[in-house]
Amino acid sequence: CNCNNHTSSCVFDASLYDSTGSGGRCINCTHNTAGPHCSECAPGYYPQANVSVSSVNYCKSCDCNTAGTANASINCTAAVGQCSCKSNVQGPDCSMCVNGTYNLSSANPDGCQ
Structure with a gap:
């Protein structure tokens, strides 16, 4: 799974695999991230410019x-x-x-x- 260092847990998702070719869906994203690969910011947060998606500081309130x-x-x-x-x-x-x-x-x- 590619969870961008925001969780260590994932599950196989057949529909995600069918639509993207990658079936690993991250669960319990941390650091205010969300999405199937913990690469989006949770509601109430936005991605900081010039900060790596794998950084704990990626999403800012x-x-x-x-x-x-x-x-x-x-x-x-x-x-x-x-x-x-x-x-x-x-x-x-x-x-x-x-x-x-x-x-x-x-x-x-x-x-x-």
Whole structure:
């Protein structure tokens, strides 16, 4: 199995073998990784640029401010770690009100008034 050093356990998966030619499915991925080869980041994490997929530091926390994110999401874009902000909120973690607004609140559908 190719689990990128994020687990030592895998099982044979016939459907994975049929679709990819590699039937080893990793189980119990660690270091905030996921996927059949522990090569994806778990929800709430994104891959760091220039970090090897086999590194324990490959996946970094999105650290989204749930008060400022759409649907109180903890997820961010895989490319740069940008959280999905409400309309009046900005910043990579959705923690700042856009110019001309204030009072970030999870109760406000726009985030800031």
